[in-house]
Amino acid sequence: MTDFSDLGELFAFVSGHAPFDGLPDDVRARLVADSTVCEFTEDAVIMDGMSASPDHAFVVLSGRVGLWNFPNLAAGDQGDVDEVVGPGGVFGYVVILVGAKGGPRAVALTDVTLLQLPAWAVGDMFSTPAGVTFLASELAKPATAPSEEESRERTAGEIVRRAPVTCPPTATVREAATAMTDAKSGYIVVQNDAGEPLGIVTDHDLRARVISVGRPVSDAVSAVMTAPLAAVPESALSSDVLIEMLDRKLHYMAVLDEHASVRGVVQDVDFLTVPTTSTFALQRRIERATPQELPEIGGTIREIFPVLTRQQAPVRHVSGVAAVAIEGMVRRCIELELPVHPELREGDFTWLSLGSVSRREVVPSSDVDSAIILKDEPGASEERIEERRDAALALAAAVHTRLEECGIPSDTNGAVAALPRFCRTESEWLYAASEWIEAPLSNNAMMMASLLVDGRPVWGDLTLQPVAGVYQHLSEHPRSFVLMLREALTAKARIRSMKDVISLRGGTFDIKAHALVPVVNIARWAALSRGSTKLQTRNRLAAGADSPVLPDDSAEVLRDCFSILERIRMDHQVEQMAAGREPTDVLSIRRMPSLDRGLLEQCVREVAAVQRRMANLAQYLDAGEW
Template sequence: MTDFSAPEQLVAFLGRYAPFDGLDGDELGRLIEESALRDFPENAVILDGLSSSPEHAWVVLRGRVGLWNFPTVPLAQGAELPGLDDVVGPGGVFGYVVILAGAKGGPRAVALSDVTLLRLPAWSVAPMFSTPAGAAFLASELAREPVVQGVASERRERTAAEIVRRDPVVCGPDVTIRDAAVQMTGARSGYVVVSGPDGPAGIVTDHDLRARVISTGRPVTDPVGEVMTAPLYSVQAQAISSDVLIDMLDRKLHYMPVLDDGGGLLGVVQDVDFLTSPTTSTFALQRQIEHAPASDLPELGRRIRDIFPVLLRQQENPRHISGVASVATEAMVRRCIELELPVHPDLQEGDFTWLSLGSVSRREVMPSSDVDSAIILTDLPEGTPRADVERKRSAALALAAAVHTRLEECGIPSDTNGAVAATPRFCRTEREWLEAASAWIADPLTNQAMMMASLLIDARPAWGDLALQPVAGVYQHLSEHPRAFRLMLRESLTTKARIRSLRDVISLRGGTFDIKSHALVPIVNIARWAALARGSTKLQTRSRLAAGSDSAVLPDDSAQVLAEVFSVLMRLRLEHQVAQMNAGRGPTDIIAIRSISPLSRSLLEQSVREIAAVQRRMSNLATYLDGSEW
């Protein structure tokens, strides 16, 4: 029998199992030094994560442990009981998922035999699963078939309704804070949804109680409706789960209410509900970025780049991969701003809003993507001397330059065409941006108006006033400006899908093809214009196509074709760039036709044919229409 009290025996044992086999000797030695051996008899409860947040993860050295993630029956002796979700044997790890998410939610672990376990320190969990090897382990472990029904393992895109696993915890707005807290404790929940006359009105979480009641000394006899977060941010039941995850990461939410078609509360999705996905590591990575010292940022930047090959190997949807990489990139931008702000005393928090532009804002980042940005300076009071405004602008320009320098050091390049907040053209006051947008829409052919508008329409506030989008607000009324409407439509169709050149290079089995410029950009442009024509503020290309579909110029079938082609092209682009990274080359959008498979060539050719056909139909229809017919 192995003597696990000897460190060398533990090293040899753990080295045979993932994710420990990915640790170097020093890391494994430190892990073992700060871990502890524990023996438990059969039927002993090892951990009860359903009533409290686990502080340790565990590795099974001998014996078997049963896990109940969402038990529906009382626990009793025997591994064959209904409700048992999993059995963990030697080398298996449990208890880590809740530590990664930082919330309650399971499991309950019971010894199914006499067991010997290694208790892991909490500090080791997030770093271990934030690495590529840890993410790969997480994916393979959690995506495998469960022991019994109860653990999701689908690789298809699930909806928000399919992730909901518990009945929601709900109370009325007049219930006291104390009674609401008692209800949360009784339900082993970290939240309670507060109902209103027309449906869910708000939500109160553990964090809200700490921040708004305990820390302020507020009486617990006050109505819970006075401390709830409102209005309630929610998603519809049919929303794609990957989009829900990205939204939660974006908004730093641990809970997301899910509504049915009638606006009723179907349930609440928690961050732990996403732990059957390899993107679990994104939760830990984002939290590391948010608190990282400057010296750690380059390594975290490398981990952002590792998201692409790791998740692609796990067959994740490219839209999902791009989305979580975009969220992590924007978290890095925010951290760089936080680190730089104290170095620029002429600029205070609240003096500006930082905008993400381009692929980061659309949540469509690829390995080759760079960072575009802009700054909105808060308007100073009327009569403020111009010198004071320019002093603020100079400080903002200096901060932006420093932020982009930090990002470059982290392997996150800046836009090479100068679309960055460190240039005066992209650093203006709110009033100046509004005036510029009004001028662009009145005269789209001057001063690079359409190029600037397309960049700023894609803007997403990343720091500061998260509701501030002055340019997009002006262009929401595009249909009221027929001339600008028609010119932007024409501009969106100008970049042609290069079907002729593609046919030539494919037939010769040589040459190159720019998958971004000659295939993806035409779809992005059409989607942007179509959504604007309907007054939609959506940013993601597929969402814009859905918002702008069923119109005179972009019928449903054309929008659906473009959405499907966009997904195909994004996968081809991602596979191409990851292959370049694996070969030690920098990722680019230039595909050598000779280097791709016949199937990929066929998909590429057919995709460009479809885009070109939609462009021709749109051009023909647009000849006879103006903005009023949308």
């Protein structure tokens, strides 16, 4: 029988079980030394996450523990146990990470010996690659089916757990830090006497802006706060908030009520109660990855699609999380390649993500489109400009090579920063955009403009979007305005033969080319026609709605159809992955579920009808009516 009082045997035990087996030896040794071995008799309640927020997580050393994960099954005589944990099993970590009630209730099914983990271990453990892998595998396991209410996507307001910790801008750094400590909070919101939020100070801010630089703690807290305050309305969907936090690398996000007052603050661990528990940890893993670790991480990103689809996460959420992870990989590859190209410095260029990644509409078959904006150097010689361009092209080629080694392919049509056409100085991009908007039929102007207005800066100056800036004024250029509308309506929504579809003789159907691209093109033009720089198709349709050519009801039809088509496409590609096939956009009509086949037919009909109405209305309008 194992003697768990012996640290050597205890170390050997945890070394043989996930996620501890992936921890460095020194971290594992510290964990064992700081942990406590405890024993419980049969039927003893070990923890009750339904009524309180426990301070510890546990590892089962011997015996069996029963877990009840839902409030209505919080006692053994109220229903069957949801999960039985045996030796090596870990429980209670979700409650610790979330910091709120919500399960599980753990009861000893036999006499058990447990390892009580120290508080520091829980957060640190799940920030490691081993912890991320463990969380992903746990999330992929089937769970007891939640009720309709439990499966409903929650809003930001529903995730808020408590009132915000606040202070006035005149408070000192010492006073703010004391208030944070007393409230056991990692942040404090700075607001004026009227309750208007001015900014936020986090633990990280205190370390970076006070402790590390020796700033006096008697200084006003307003001198070290991050402003303006990152915030979302309480009605925002949790999935959208999560993606924005990932996108902006935020650990805290304020939630505003209907009066624009701070109702509370959500942080990354709050999303452990919604899908994609490990997304923040995955981002941290990418940021620290060595070149040797990147291919494995690429495989993890690919698993986002089936794992989150099984969790019934909204498609926009699955796509958004994958897109943010891909862009994280791009940034990490740039960081690894920069030292190899001494002709370039960190601030010399901006990397743009294009296409479905920038629009946050990624599926398993998506590839990576990119462009580079080189910073202008006033007075630089032509030789110097070309030297920097050559270095940027070489860097871009190396970045895309690394991405491909990670299973993240480059655009097959050549829209990549490794080609001179997509690697220009800021002034060159501005000049090109001005030419495109004045002469939309020359030099593939509309195709290039469509690609570049989708640009999202992910490295360098994140405000730099010269082409999008020019096309914000599209309505001031009547010829280009009308021609781009016609171009947007060129890709027709169509199924080869509705009769064939109904009779199950439909053959195949390219859902991207003949259903989704028409909506994406209309949405892009609609947003540009209103001077909007929004990128996601749904947001673009909302920005361009209620116009002479795209009435609000038509925009709503396109939004609904887009959501349905996205879901059909994602399900199809995830099924292909599960079958070991390369995911594609080509559907077999005969093999589609009858409900999806009917929805597909209806959506294509609706999109085609909107296209016809827009084309008819456009004949009687000119840009001056916008």
